[in-house]
Amino acid sequence: MPTTLNIQAPADFQLARDVCSYGYFLLAPNHWDVDQQLMLRVLEFDNGPSLCRIDQTRSKPTPNIRARFDRTLDRNEQKIARAKITRMLCLDTPHAEIKAFHKVDPRWKKSGAGRLFRSPTLFEDVIKTVTSCNVTWPSTVNMNRRLCEVCGRKSASGVPGFPTAKKLARTRVGTLRGRCRVGYRDQRIVDLAKLFAKGAIDEQWVQETGSDDEVFKFLVTLPGIGPYAAGNIMQLMGRYSRLALDTESVRHAKTVLGMTGTDNQLMKRLKAHYEPFGDHQFRSYWFELWDFYQSKAGPATTWRRDATASMFTAANLQK
DNA sequence: GGTAGACCTGGACGC
């Protein structure tokens, strides 16, 4: 009998708002079902992947997350599934932390925004970040779809998941370039996968115990990870004290914040602008950017994965 | 420490 898990969420958690809060919810193998307002994706286990449907029941006093799988999970798999879903949905971010953010930046108190969607594993977040560098959004969408189709294992339902570090560490660079169309990122992806697969990255230190400064310095030593990617990976680990500045930030500075100057000057002004938000500055920056996107394309909860590739071309954002 | 150029893909545009 297929497994169903119930996971208690923090009192302020809202599935639609908190899933549709960061672009990775649109990248394969994630699939936001707009009509049913639920998340579908394959989760990876040692015994094989399983397609999971995640929705929310409004039980009291706190809402429940319901995860329905396409096969039976054993006890160990259930424990792993809970941990992965908790990471994706930031269920371990307590209401108190969100309230602290809203105290620093009250603009988001009414909507309750504060959690940012992420992947079930740090490895997937790192690879997704590499596929978002030096490329426009449609290419990022395609790279992730192809990585899953070419290298991911299929669940009982026939839907592929995201490839594991072990799998990508053994994948030929020619396959990544030729079939997944990742371009020059091929070798960097394999090198990163090898580091994760052999345990050369202390995930507990990176995610929990290291200081923000130490972790940032470490991340920029990894292949394919520069200052932007490191800042982005930091926020995906729940470390919001740094910005991840790219050309989108420059556009935001000009069009939304009304700043002027050269790109270098704008980067410095952006840092100064968000400095007062302290440990929450990435959140403040990101929800401003997210608001802009939603003003262009409607509520993120209505975005369909396959349509966003054309919605977020540079030309459309300039309009 | 700062800067220039290469890396690769795919969208936009002109013909």
Add this chain to the structure above:
DNA sequence: GCGTCCAGGTCTACC
């Protein structure tokens, strides 16, 4: 439909 241009972050070489 084809060819060309350009955007995008990281890395390396060079000053």
